[in-house]
Amino acid sequence: MNEVQNEGGIDRRGFLASAFLISFAPACIDLSAEQAPQALPAPLTFDEQAVAWAKDLRSILSHDPSPTNPETWNSLWETVSAGYSNDVVNLNPGSHGSPSLIVASSLRENAERHWHDSQGFYSAAEREFIDQIIPTAARLLGLGENHSTVYLTKNTTAGTEAVLTGFPFNADDEVIIASTEHPTASAYVKMREENSGVIRKPLDLPVGENVTAADIVKRYTDLVTPKTRFVLLSHISYVESHTLPVQQICQAIKAINPDIHIHVDGAHALGMMPIDIPSLGCDSYAASGHKWLGGPESSGVLWVSNHAKEMNFHPLIKDGNDPYTAATGAPNLVTALAFGEALKLHAALTPQRVWSRITELRAQVIEALKDNSKLKLISSGDPQLQSGMITYELVSTYDHQITPNDATVLAQKCAKVGLRIKNVTDFGNAYIRIGTPVSVSSKSLASGLELLRTLL
Numbered sequence: 538m539n540e541v542q543n544e545g546g547i548d549r550r551g552f553l554a555s556a557f558l559i560s561f562a563p564a565c566i567d568l569s570a571e572q573a574p575q576a577l578p579a580p581l582t583f584d585e586q587a588v589a590w591a592k593d594l595r596s597i598l599s600h601d602p603s604p605t606n607p608e609t610w611n612s613l614w615e616t617v618s619a620g621y622s623n624d625v626v627n628l629n630p631g632s633h634g635s636p637s638l639i640v641a642s643s644l645r646e647n648a649e650r651h652w653h654d655s656q657g658f659y660s661a662a663e664r665e666f667i668d669q670i671i672p673t674a675a676r677l678l679g680l681g682e683n684h685s686t687v688y689l690t691k692n693t694t695a696g697t698e699a700v701l702t703g704f705p706f707n708a709d710d711e712v713i714i715a716s717t718e719h720p721t722a723s724a725y726v727k728m729r730e731e732n733s734g735v736i737r738k739p740l741d742l743p744v745g746e747n748v749t750a751a752d753i754v755k756r757y758t759d760l761v762t763p764k765t766r767f768v769l770l771s772h773i774s775y776v777e778s779h780t781l782p783v784q785q786i787c788q789a790i791k792a793i794n795p796d797i798h799i800h801v802d803g804a805h806a807l808g809m810m811p812i813d814i815p816s817l818g819c820d821s822y823a824a825s826g827h828k829w830l831g832g833p834e835s836s837g838v839l840w841v842s843n844h845a846k847e848m849n850f851h852p853l854i855k856d857g858n859d860p861y862t863a864a865t866g867a868p869n870l871v872t873a874l875a876f877g878e879a880l881k882l883h884a885a886l887t888p889q890r891v892w893s894r895i896t897e898l899r900a901q902v903i904e905a906l907k908d909n910s911k912l913k914l915i916s917s918g919d920p921q922l923q924s925g926m927i928t929y930e931l932v933s934t935y936d937h938q939i940t941p942n943d944a945t946v947l948a949q950k951c952a953k954v955g956l957r958i959k960n961v962t963d964f965g966n967a968y969i970r971i972g973t974p975v976s977v978s979s980k981s982l983a984s985g986l987e988l989l990r991t992l993l
């Protein structure tokens with residue numbers, strides 16, 4: 538037997554991080570006075586750092602920190618950001634979020650254990666932990682204990698793919714989708730155009746500081762006709778970074794025709810803001826684990842309503858949500874376990890607290906860049922439509938006509954100095970997008986923004 542497994546099927550090292558909120562051993566640092574001055578304690582291993590960080594977090598969370606108590610509140614977020622790599626300032630969690638020490642430790646431990654025992658699917662403890670992933674995700678999606686139609690996926694795209702490819706379209710059915718929807722969502726609408734004869738009805742989302750919820754709702758409802766069968770929209774839009782008024786859009790569309798299926802691409806919402814699917818009123822919702830949640834690459838969830846499950850013929854949706862079904866084949870257990878850790882961490886911090894922090898950091902960005910003549914705000918200033926991301930357009934000057942390539946070059950220059958921002962140029966715009974995840978401290982955000990200003 539290898540050293541990372543024991544008789545009882547409990548793998549202590551593999552579950553080091555998962556023990557975070559239940560129980561874990563104190564960090565093994567001996568600070569006793571007897572130590573000879575030259576016998577400095579060995580630096581903490583990566584996994585010991587994860588345990589120590591989890592301990593610090595537990596201690597702060599036990600004081601129930603809130604924005605009304607600045608001392609505990611600031612100490613919570615300083616501690617949180619200390620659990621992420623500071624090799625880069627990642628202001629692009631909308632592409633890839635930074636994993637916390639707990640997630641990275643889980644990945645490392647379980648990958649190593651897999652090396653020792655490649656058949657390791659499932660020990661009793663793993664199975665127990667895996668069985669908690671979907672219920673935890675369901676609670677974070679506002680579904681309470683109702684998790685029979687929540688599925689583990691590899692990303693948002695996979696969830697959207699399952700819903701769109703399994704939807705029983707007829708020729709000439711209309712699909713409403715924003716023209717700036719993420720290319721991975723559009724790809725499956727395009728496929729159904731080609732193989733089923735559905736008709737895509739594109740809409741342009743309004744841009745700029747003064748955009749209101751009513752403007753956006755109207756863009757969607759204006760396109761509804763008796764032939765509309767499906768609407769695909771993002772909870773937080775990829776290009777404009779608006780939080781769409783999903784609840785109002787769903788209500789308005791369902792008031793016209795309750796049978797229209799509304800699918801929400803929640804790629805950016807999970808890990809950024811509280812999500813309450815029942816109150817949104819949609820029929821399916823796909824989200825990513827590897828963006829704002831800071832989960833491992835290739836992790837995500839899909840929820841579909843019971844009615845949508847009945848109608849849909851995609852095997853993933855039909856076969857139930859065991860991590861291993863005929864539709865899924867063998868899951869990536871290492872990823873699933875680390876995804877579970879990311880969900881648990883988010884649940885412990887609470888989506889409400891995370892969102893409050895993200896909006897504080899967002900305000901810091903807006904303030905720092907507000908008078909910058911080289912940037913124009915594309916995201917709405919309406920608090921209801923704000924998200925953890927802000928999109929800016931690069932503005933031409935009298936001697937330089939800006940092109941999308943300028944945004945790409947700027948993002949590359951930033952990357953070279955350890956600052957991650959997103960260039961959003963897919964639709965011919967010279968846009969950059971800045972996200973404010975809890976993995977960055979206020980101080981590193983300030984230095985990142987200073988760097989950005991000098992590179993603009």
Ligand SMILES: Cc1ncc(COP(=O)(O)O)c(C=O)c1O
Binds near residue numbers: 692694719721802
């Ligand atoms: C709005 C939106 N939807 C979907 C995706 C694709 O996400 P994933 O890679 O998790 O499938 C992205 C990626 O950036 C996105 O911004």
